[in-house]
Amino acid sequence: MKTTRTLALAAALTVAALPLAAPAMAADKTDLSASLTQLNDSGVTADVTGSIDGNELTINITPNGLLADAPHAQHIHIGGTNSCPSNDMEGSGADGALQVSDAAGMYGAIAVSLTTEGDSSPDSGLAVDRFPVGDASYSRTLEVSDEVADQIANGEGVVVLHGVDLNGSGTYDGDVVSDLDPSLPEEATDPAACGTLDVAQMSMPSGGADTGAGGAAGTSTTTFVVGGAALAAAGAAGVVLLRRRTGQEG
Ligand SMILES: [Cu+2]
Numbered sequence: 001m002k003t004t005r006t007l008a009l010a011a012a013l014t015v016a017a018l019p020l021a022a023p024a025m026a027a028d029k030t031d032l033s034a035s036l037t038q039l040n041d042s043g044v045t046a047d048v049t050g051s052i053d054g055n056e057l058t059i060n061i062t063p064n065g066l067l068a069d070a071p072h073a074q075h076i077h078i079g080g081t082n083s084c085p086s087n088d089m090e091g092s093g094a095d096g097a098l099q100v101s102d103a104a105g106m107y108g109a110i111a112v113s114l115t116t117e118g119d120s121s122p123d124s125g126l127a128v129d130r131f132p133v134g135d136a137s138y139s140r141t142l143e144v145s146d147e148v149a150d151q152i153a154n155g156e157g158v159v160v161l162h163g164v165d166l167n168g169s170g171t172y173d174g175d176v177v178s179d180l181d182p183s184l185p186e187e188a189t190d191p192a193a194c195g196t197l198d199v200a201q202m203s204m205p206s207g208g209a210d211t212g213a214g215g216a217a218g219t220s221t222t223t224f225v226v227g228g229a230a231l232a233a234a235g236a237a238g239v240v241l242l243r244r245r246t247g248q249e250g
Pocket of ligand 1 (some may be wrong): 074075076077110123160161162
């Protein structure tokens with residue numbers, strides 16, 4: 001019979017001992033990151049971090065340059081070529097502005113609405129009263145479907161922030177209506193920034209796998225959980241667990 005012993009090591013000690021350790025993932029958790037760049041000459045950038053762990057999606061967004069005092073719809077798009085258009089791509093809006101559907105073949109359709117509360121399905125894609133205003137930072141953990149979770153973990157997500165003041169009036173206006181909702185001006189929904197939601201490289205410590213060729217008594221598997229991902233997972237406790245399976249009787 002095998003037993004499992006659990007050793008708790010202070011996170012600080014682990015970091016000090018393994019300063020160059022590559023992030024290693026706990027079983028199902030995959031770290032996500034994106035660096036968004038401008039569309040429609042918006043000047044908007046954003047840093048995105050997060051994770052997908054089973055059906056649990058965590059997304060943190062820090063935008064810069066969004067129109068102040070205006071809501072900004074934000075989504076994870078999936079489909080198309082899972083990519084972003086270039087800032088100079090011409091679209092169907094005013095003076096060639098890029099509307100959402102113009103680049104749907106690249107970033108696909110809305111898969112997750114990154115609302116501040118409540119429903120986060122595509123149905124809430126334009127729930128303007130539940131999206132961040134201006135450059136407000138965003139952080140939320142959501143439940144997503146198996147399919148969407150798999151796609152995101154597979155690196156197929158694209159984060160798009162919407163809402164651009166094309167004419168510099170300080171508010172959403174103009175003569176061209178939104179291709180998503182004709183009751184809104186295109187400025188309210190035109191894409192402002194886009195970035196692919198990249199999956200962190202998975203890497204296990206070298207030499208960590210012991211196939212147990214020495215027989216039953218010698219079978220031993222050690223799983224190291226180190227690095228940034230584990231520190232995030234460990235949270236406030238700041239403890240990294242090192243589980244070691246031994247061949248001893250319990
Ligand atoms: Cu979108």
